[in-house]
Amino acid sequence: MLDIKFIRENPELVAKKSAEKDIKVDVKKLLEVDKIRLDLIQRVDALREKRNQVAEKMKGGKPDPSLVNEGKQIKLELASEEDLLKKAKQEFDDLLDDIPNMHADDTPIGGEENNQVIKVVGSAEKKEGVVDHLTWLEQRGFVDFERGAKVAGSKFFYSIGDLAKMELALTQFAVAEVEKHGFTPMIVPNLVNSRAIKGTGFAPKGEEKQIYKVEGEDLNLIATAEIPLTAYFADEIIDIDRLPICYVGYSPCYRVEGGAYGKHNKGIFRVHQFYKVEMYVFCAPEQSEQMHAKILEIEESIIAKLGIPYRVVNIASGDLGGPAYKKYDIEYFSPLDGRYRELTSCSNVTDYQARRMNIRYRDKDGQIKFLHTLNGTAMVTSRMPIAIIENSQDKNGNLNLPDVLKQTE
Known part of the structure; x- marks a missing residue:
């Protein structure tokens, strides 16, 4: 707030x-x-x-x-x-x-169509003969939506064989990369109370609903590790000498709206359950701009090592959501149709979530103030495999996997 x-x-x-x-x-x-x-x-x-x-x-x-x-x-x-x-x-x-958080003065004004491309990396050319990820996976028996629907409903699926191994390898790679930058790994609770949901800004508003609620309990399935990571220091005061505190969380993520609002949602791109490696930072206000740049740099490094063409986008005001002060998305290039699609994001939330969760720090003069929080995606299993499959195919449909994934086998 x-x-x-x-x-x-x-x-x-x-x-x-x-x-x-x-x-x-x-x-x-x-x-x-x-x-x-x-x-x-x-x-x-x-x-x-x-x-x-x-x-x-x-x-x-x-x-x-x-x-x-x-x-x-x-x-x-x-x-x-x-x-x-x-x-x-x-x-x-x-x-x-x-009342939402204020946005940075250099934020583009408008909706998604006003997002500002600030960097493009890699070849952005359509390729003939590239098979879409869902076809490629189904031809090899690596994904099963039919049995997923039988067990849990539409937009649930089984990852099988090499897809499951790819997800595990990506997770291991992403955590190791982020840990090099001083982030401490953390496996978080997958259920949180309503205060954590509301405090992080994930409480439903209007028609859009993201959260699965456990009936009869003050418990909710998390939509991202950002929620329990934010709540970790709720009602606590942290000495400034400990800041910044950086965590890399791993968790399943559950979203009610799998494929809503006309978004691209074929295959595993937009589903009800996936896994994510999430970077999270608690810092003093004067550190947050630098930490935002650091998170973005880590995201770019991971994607570049995976050999994925991408662009960095400064998100427009109408696409920011309530908590974010400033947000960057990284979008991967699809040689299938020549379009870019969201792969990761990172947000500076300033003191918006900290005020809602009562997370403060004690400065050098002993004054108690609200700290800043930031979050960013290091890896998400519903997006990264798609980008790799579409960009690594040879003319025979075989994948030329990036070396960093071969090293984790």
Whole structure:
């Protein structure tokens, strides 16, 4: 969430940048409720003080009837004001929760069509005779969507044989590469409570739903390791000498919407379950821009070593989502149809998630402040195999696998 002080001082800016993210907010209403909330806090505090004073006077003998009556009146007034405060606080929290993070000033304004290509690496030429990944996998018996649907429903599948081995090799390679840069490996819980979901910004809004909820329990299947990684330091204060703290998490990821909103969704590209290696950083505010560049550099290095042609894209405001301040996507080139598709992403979330999860640090002067968090994809099993299969085929359909994967066999 944003600091309410920032919103009070910059209401027009907050409204403008929220609109540029295509997120509807009511800043005016928020500030009105904020004022009501503050007034009620003052009134409740005054009544509590008055109640305590009356209680003190009633000690040491039989109290005067007038004091008893005054105490009863205060109790009634206080109960009424506390009820109003509770309602005002809930309305305030709901309105504040709707406010997205601000975006960086160099963010392109607009929707997905306004994403800005800032770098292109590798050959981007269509090739004749390239077989799409789903056909290639099914011809060799490496994927089974039919039995996946029988067992779990549409968009679930079995990875078999060389596809399973490729996913395991990619995981091992990605974790090893990221670990070289000072990231500590972590295997995270696959179920988290609602606070973790809401705190990271994954709670459903509108028609789009990403999260599978366990009925009758305050538990949810994670959509990404980013969720439990963020919540790891919830309600904690970290000494600045420990920052930045870098983790590389591995987990399955579960998404309700497998192939929604007209996105490219053939084969394993957009499914309900996949596996991901996720980089995550906790750092001081002055470190976050540098750490964002570092995460992007690691992602590029991994993709380059896999021999995948790609481009780096600065994501436009309307495609950022609520938590991100700045986001880069890396898109792989498909020689099948000559198009680029998302492979990885990395986001600087500044203090947005840290405020929601109450994650703070103690600076050199002993002051307690909210830290910054960042996340980035090192490897995802629903995308990387596609990029390798489409870009590594020879004229006979055999794959010329990158050396880094051969080394993990």
